[in-house]
Amino acid sequence: MGLEKVVEKLEEVPPLLRLLTGSATGQLITTYVNMITSPRKKGEKDGPLEVHLIILDNGRSKIFADPQRRQTLQCIRCGTCLNHCPVYTRIGGHAYGFTYPGPIGKILTPQIEGLETAGVLATASSLCNACEEVCPVKIPIPELLRRIRSESYSKDPSSTISGQGYKSNGIESLIWKMWAKINSHSWINTAGLKILSILGLKLPNIGPLKHWTRYRATPTIAKKSLHDLVKQHGVDNE
Structure with missing residues (x-):
């Protein structure tokens, strides 16, 4: 799992689950929750002998280091922005070509994969702001899309995203x-x-x-x- 999925305390999980299911499908509670605990303790007859939890960084720590871009990692994967996006609802998820489709994918994937690889995703948006309006954790997706578009043409020394300025063109400038x-x-x-x-x-x-x-x-x-x-x-x- 990505490191942004880690919460400090167990009591912080139920509010996130209620927010997730309510935003995604309107349910009060999800139909299933997998709780992974420690390995089987002495005297217990059930449970795994070993537990291995793999936490992926994959560029997320660099995203978190930026005060503006770290808001991307607030995503709880409810899919609400996808359901309200006029682009996603017409072309579907496979057209994006990466794991994360829709509005959240347009800002997360370029930051992980680099602008030269996935920066074009940021152009598949009308900037109608529907995604930001319905986002339960208030991620400023349009604002981040504009920043990614800007950094595709110019370089920001304070930014850690790779591939900046890959669209820079002398004639166009x-x-x-x-x-x-x-x-x-x-x-x-x-x-x-x-x-x-x-x-x-x-x-x-x-x-x-x-x-x-x-x-x-x-x-x-x-x-x-x-x-x-x-x-x-x-x-x-x-």
Whole structure:
């Protein structure tokens, strides 16, 4: 079992079981609980001669070391986030390709396996926040998904997750910098839209855009912007 399943005292188990079954299926109590105790004591006629409990770390201690990511380990495996996830309910668990599917798998697997191996799982989300709303232990799954996505493109020196920046691309970074430059100067944005409204927007049916433009209509640029229409109707204070 994973080390996050360890609780300090036996009296802490019943609340977790009630929370687990109530969140998973609405039951008051689970239909079975396996209690493993010590080996057979002297004079006892039943019980194992030896007991071996294997506790796996498998990267979990590194996850726990991060104050934000350690919240992932609070998961009690109730499956509530899976039942409410619009992605999981449509593609099923096998599509994820790893042991843990659904929203919790999207944040746990990349942290264990590394971003280069499983970071793509974080993109299979609409960030609708349904998983966080229904999670009985309040794991901020959307927030952790955004962090994993961010670290897939850039490196955080304080982070221990492997494979950071594996999606980093010079051309893509340049495009986003140009986009930020254009949108931070209104006159550039306005001039560009006016030129496009006159010439028309034509997306090339070649290269990486070929498959995208094959099934999509070219967006139409309005002749006048919203700001122009507001001014035209005599509204000065926008």
